[in-house]
Amino acid sequence: MNGQWQQALARVPELLAAHVQLSFSALLLAMLICLPLAIWAARSPRIAAVALAVASLIQTIPGLALLALFYPLLLGVSALIGGGISAFGFLPALLALTLYALLPILRNAVTGLTGVDPAVREAADGLGMTARQKLQLVEAPLAAPTIMAGIRTAAVWTIGAATLSTTVGQPSLGDLIFAGLQTQNWTLVLAGCLFSAALAISVDLLLGLIERGIRERSRILAGAGLLLIAAGLLIATLPLLIARDNVVVIGAKSFSEQFILARLIGSRLEKAGYSVRYRDGLGSAVVFQALAAGDVDVYVDYSGTIWTNQMQRTDSRPKAAMLDEIAQWTSANHGVKMLGALGFENTYAFAVRAKDARDKSLKTLADLARVSSDFNFGTDVEFLERPEWRMVQDAYPIRFKDARSFNPTFMYPALASGEVDVISAFSSDGRIAANNFTVLEDPKGAIPSYEAILLLAPDRSRDDKFVAAINPLIGAITVENMREANYTVDREGDKKTPREAARWLNDKLRE
Amino acid sequence: MPVSGPSISLHQLSRHYGKVRAVDSVSLEIPAGALVALVGLSGSGKSTLLKMINRLVEPTSGTIRIGDEAVDSIDPHILRRRIGYVFQNVGLFPHMTVARNIAIGLELAGEEGTRDERVSELLDLVELPQDMATRMPDQLSGGQQQRVGVARALATRPGLMLMDEPFGALDPVTRDNLTDQYKALHDKLGLTTIIVTHDMAEALYLADRVLVMEAGQIRADATPAELVSGNVGDEAEALVAIPRAQAAHLIALGKTS
Numbered sequence: 096m097n098g099q100w101q102q103a104l105a106r107v108p109e110l111l112a113a114h115v116q117l118s119f120s121a122l123l124l125a126m127l128i129c130l131p132l133a134i135w136a137a138r139s140p141r142i143a144a145v146a147l148a149v150a151s152l153i154q155t156i157p158g159l160a161l162l163a164l165f166y167p168l169l170l171g172v173s174a175l176i177g178g179g180i181s182a183f184g185f186l187p188a189l190l191a192l193t194l195y196a197l198l199p200i201l202r203n204a205v206t207g208l209t210g211v212d213p214a215v216r217e218a219a220d221g222l223g224m225t226a227r228q229k230l231q232l233v234e235a236p237l238a239a240p241t242i243m244a245g246i247r248t249a250a251v252w253t254i255g256a257a258t259l260s261t262t263v264g265q266p267s268l269g270d271l272i273f274a275g276l277q278t279q280n281w282t283l284v285l286a287g288c289l290f291s292a293a294l295a296i297s298v299d300l301l302l303g304l305i306e307r308g309i310r311e312r313s314r315i316l317a318g319a320g321l322l323l324i325a326a327g328l329l330i331a332t333l334p335l336l337i338a339r340d341n342v343v344v345i346g347a348k349s350f351s352e353q354f355i356l357a358r359l360i361g362s363r364l365e366k367a368g369y370s371v372r373y374r375d376g377l378g379s380a381v382v383f384q385a386l387a388a389g390d391v392d393v394y395v396d397y398s399g400t401i402w403t404n405q406m407q408r409t410d411s412r413p414k415a416a417m418l419d420e421i422a423q424w425t426s427a428n429h430g431v432k433m434l435g436a437l438g439f440e441n442t443y444a445f446a447v448r449a450k451d452a453r454d455k456s457l458k459t460l461a462d463l464a465r466v467s468s469d470f471n472f473g474t475d476v477e478f479l480e481r482p483e484w485r486m487v488q489d490a491y492p493i494r495f496k497d498a499r500s501f502n503p504t505f506m507y508p509a510l511a512s513g514e515v516d517v518i519s520a521f522s523s524d525g526r527i528a529a530n531n532f533t534v535l536e537d538p539k540g541a542i543p544s545y546e547a548i549l550l551l552a553p554d555r556s557r558d559d560k561f562v563a564a565i566n567p568l569i570g571a572i573t574v575e576n577m578r579e580a581n582y583t584v585d586r587e588g589d590k591k592t593p594r595e596a597a598r599w600l601n602d603k604l605r606e
Numbered sequence: 607m608p609v610s611g612p613s614i615s616l617h618q619l620s621r622h623y624g625k626v627r628a629v630d631s632v633s634l635e636i637p638a639g640a641l642v643a644l645v646g647l648s649g650s651g652k653s654t655l656l657k658m659i660n661r662l663v664e665p666t667s668g669t670i671r672i673g674d675e676a677v678d679s680i681d682p683h684i685l686r687r688r689i690g691y692v693f694q695n696v697g698l699f700p701h702m703t704v705a706r707n708i709a710i711g712l713e714l715a716g717e718e719g720t721r722d723e724r725v726s727e728l729l730d731l732v733e734l735p736q737d738m739a740t741r742m743p744d745q746l747s748g749g750q751q752q753r754v755g756v757a758r759a760l761a762t763r764p765g766l767m768l769m770d771e772p773f774g775a776l777d778p779v780t781r782d783n784l785t786d787q788y789k790a791l792h793d794k795l796g797l798t799t800i801i802v803t804h805d806m807a808e809a810l811y812l813a814d815r816v817l818v819m820e821a822g823q824i825r826a827d828a829t830p831a832e833l834v835s836g837n838v839g840d841e842a843e844a845l846v847a848i849p850r851a852q853a854a855h856l857i858a859l860g861k862t863s
Contacts, residue, residue, distance in 0.1 A: 218697025220662055222711055222758070223687035232710070236701045312701060 102592060103271060103286035108334045111290060113266040115331040117185065118253045118294075121192035125200055125249060128193070130242075133204030134230065143205050150198040158256040161191040162263050166381060183385040188260035188267075195256055196249040203245025207238030243306040250302055254295040258287065261376050264346075264385055268294070273376035278351050278584050278593065279504065301327070343369045343561075346385060346394035349376040350503070351584040351593065352441060352523060352577065356395045356547070358597035360565055367564035379404060383550075387429035392552045393565065397441055399545040401425065403482055411486070414544045425550065432556030434549040435569035438605065439577045442545035443483050444522040445535045448510060452533035459536045463517060464491040472498040473506050473515030483542055484519075490541035504585075507532075523547075523574055525582020547572070571604040611765040611798030612673040613638040614659065619668035620822075621654050628654040630822035631668070636800065636815075641792050643813035644802045645845060651822040652802045656768050659800070660689045672766060687715055690759030690797075693770040696751050698743035704754055705739040711762040728757040733787060749780035756788065760795075767792070769801040773808075785812055807849035810834065818842040 136143035153161070165187035211234050219229045258269030268291040275283030301324045308317025343364050347357040354375055361371040374382075374391060383405055385391040401421050402408050412420065418436060425431040447457055455466055463470070472495040478484055479498060487493065495517075501509055507526040510518045520527050520534070522545075527534060549568060555561050580600045583591040591599070614636040621629040629651045636642055644652040657663040659670055661682040670677045677685055698707050705725045706713075712721055729736055732753040743751060752773065759767060772788075773781040789812055792799050803809050809816045810830040818826035818841050826833070826842035833846050 212697070212700075214693075214695035214697035215699060216697075217662070217693060217695070218691075218699070218755075221660065221686060221691035221693070221697075223683040223685070223714060225683050228714060233699060 099280065099282040099592070100286070102594075103283050106271065107268075107286065107290055110266055110268050110270055111294065112332045112334040114254070114257055114268045114291065114294065115328060116335060117188055117192065117260060117265060117267060118250070118257045119328060121189055121253050121257070122196055122246070122250055124189065124193045125196035125253075126246065129197055129200040129204055133201055133208060133242075136201070136205050137208035137234075143209075146201060147198075147205065150201050153194045154198045158191070158195060158259050159262065161194060162187060162259055163378075165191050166263055170384065183381065183388060183390040184264045187263045188257070188265035191263075192253050192256055192260070196253045199245045199248035199252065200242070201245075203248070204238065204242045207241030207245075208234055210241065211237045240306055240310040243302065243309055247299055247302040247306060250298050251295045254291060254298060258291050262378060262381070264374050264377050264381060264390065266372075266374065270375060273349060274354065277349050277376070278354065278590070279587075280590065280592070297327070298324070343371050343392045343555075344390065345371060345373050346377050346382045346391035347373060347375045348379060348382060348394075351596075352581050353395065354593035355580050355584060355596045355600060356437075358594045359568065359600055360393055360395075360549075362594075362597060362601065363564045363568070364561070367560055369561070369564075383429075383431075386550055386552050387431055389552045389554055392555045392561075394550060395437065395547050396550055397545040398436070398548055399442065399483070399543040401548075402543055409482060411540060411543055414546065417544055418546060418548070421548070430553035430556075432551040432553070434551055434556075434562065434566065437547040437549060437568055437572045438570040439523055439547055439572050439574035440545050441521050441523040441547060441577075443478065443542055444520045444527070445517055446510065446520040446527055446532040447517050447535065448513075449531050449533050451516065452535075457533070457535060459538050460487065460491045460493070460541070461538065463535055464493045467493045467495050470495055470516040471514070472496075473501055473509045473518040474498060475503055475506060475519065476500045478519045486541045486543070487537075490539045523577045523581060525578040525580070525585060528575075528578055529582055529586070547577075567604065572600065573603075573605060576600060576603045610796045611638050611640075611767075614766070614798065614800070615671040616655075617669045617671075619655070619658060619670060620666045621651075621658060621663060622666045627651075627822045629658070629665075632822070632824055634817070634824065634827075636798065638798055639796055640815055641789070641797075641799045641813050642801070642815045642817060643809035644800060644817050644819060645804065645806055645809045646819035647804060650819040652819045653770055655819070656770055656800060656802050659766075660686050660691055660768055662686075662691075687711060687762060688764055688766070690762075690764040690767040691770075692752075692755050692759045692767065692772045694772065694774045696755040698751055698754055698758075700743050702743075703739065704734075704741050704743065704746070707743065707754055708739075708757045708761055710758065715762060717762075724761060728761060731760065731791065732757045749776050749784065752776060752784065756784075756791075760791075765796075765798060767797050767799040767801075769799065771802055771804070774803070774805075781808075788812075806845040807852075810846075810849065816842075818845060 132146055136146050169187055215233060215237070216229070219233045224232065257267050258272055260267045261269035261273045268287045271283045271287030275281060275287065301320050304320035305317050305324070308314070308320055345357045345361050347353040357373055357375065361373060365371050377385065379400055382391060382394055383396065383401070386394060398417055398421055402417060406421070406424055422433040425433055445460060445463060451457060457463060457466070479500070499515060503521070506518050506520070507530055509515050510532065511530050520532070522534065549565065551562070577600070580596040583599070584593055584596050616632055616634040619629060619632045620627065632655060644656065646652045654663055658665050659677065661677055699710070702710070708725050708728050709718070709721045712718055712724060725739055726736060729738060734750060734753050734757070738746070738750070743754070746754065773784050776784065785808060801812065810833065813830065815827070815829055816833055817824050818839070820841045826838045828838045828842070832838060833842055834850070836843060
């Protein structure tokens, strides 16, 4: 337990710094947008109605969806102006969070400014104040406590929502939460939650102090709050100021195998003298674009994913020919170098209980088709929508009695307990062997190959030292070893961290 | 009695809100140093007429001259800094001390050099104790607040005072007090004052000239003495009838006891 906490805490300073930097920038940008807009809106009810309606509309979009929306949007904008905009990391996260922070600031600022007593306004006019003097001397000071309360609300929301920015490749305390959820490492989840909650609470308290200072017209109170906020901001973002050049960014999607392979690559690069940073939990589409843009230097993908998602291919080709075509395509279209295949596949594999395989003599998908009308199918949430499922159905006349979707974690127990009779497992998942499930063969080659392949960003493919450090991984990982490594991370008891599993895997590399 | 206040001249002044003629072609001459009461029922147009003089309301047509200057030739905020304005809801700035409230006009004009002496002088003028200076407005009674309102309006030594139901929200004793004291101030400083009120008794007591407004027009223009003696029109008579009846009732009460 102590070791796990130590490991979690070791990552906190850097993630906290990125989290604070992101939230603060978003809040500042939202204030810069909202305050002038609110002044305008306070003078024109029509502007107020439109601005508040738009801000409310944005608020109804879930935070995760808003982040996801900015990714293709920025890609489109970047393509339109001929590149140069990164759709990855800080920018999409900043924009999404800024939009999210608009409503509370705008609403409170408009309320505050329009809520100034009409008699006070009349007095200001009667005394001969210009519009600017009225704003400066009367309206702004009187609306300040209300505006500050809005900023407070926005700050708490932003700090909470910033944990979601992990999914677009922006580091935040969410990294701990997402990684922990995936590997069922609750220490990581807890650490991520605790620190983001503590951050939100302390910022809320300090802004509350400033708000009280303004409300009670106490310069000392407001000043102290402001000073503490500034000091906290400086201390929290200090780790970012420490210059680090030539840092290698290793990408990983959101499952254990990816975390392990990223650490395996990372440990070899560290040995070769590189500083390494990990970006875990990236979406499939995000990580490839990030690699092409150079935001990520290296990661492991799967041939079938590139084939169907990036190349938009629906035909099936023999393994070797497929890898050749992928290497050519990525190089020609994105300058991305495919260094080679690692030696194992992680494809969709139909798995059944050993007893059923024996009793019903199930060896292949053709055998499965024979009994499918009696079988309940358990699958992950996306498989039924994926082209692979259509390919399988085209090749084998499979008609299941029923189909149910599970989180991968619960799919294996469901098969073991007899809740379902066959699952669409991942072939490199350690829980297949651990549960003694039988994987059915695919004699017609309906399911495309999902060879694990090592992809390099355009700049890194010319870095000989870099290539030399990771080249030994090519063809060096057997599916048995990968399964074993995955299992040590995924299993319930005696869990290993991805780093420990990577160390074990490194010792087992095939020469 | 030094007269420093300007004369006022309105020429065919109108203000329409859609089809409603709040002020309907009013022409009027007010000599320097006059204390004029503008009396009428709610909606008679008296407040609108007053607020056109300091351009809080822009006329639909017609002209206003203060002294020999047309008001629309002056920037509204410059114009307003030269005119004292006091109204029923006072509108003290709740986030400023009494002293800063009083001196805000000096601050706007960039004349802060003599600020403290002027504040002290004005507190004396409106008969407030000096230690009020550091208080916040919400610590003051209604009467004290309006005294601060009057002091604030007088801070930049305007010649013209516009007052819109200034003492309307106060209790009768405080109101009577303030009315007396303001009349004395008006004379002492030689101001020109236009005061809007719906209370004929107050107008008769305070003003040296009373204008009765109805439906956007001036229906009577007379001294208090002329009004009380009658023959100044039905509208004026209806308004004068009330204090007259009250006075008669009080006198009758005194006789029977």
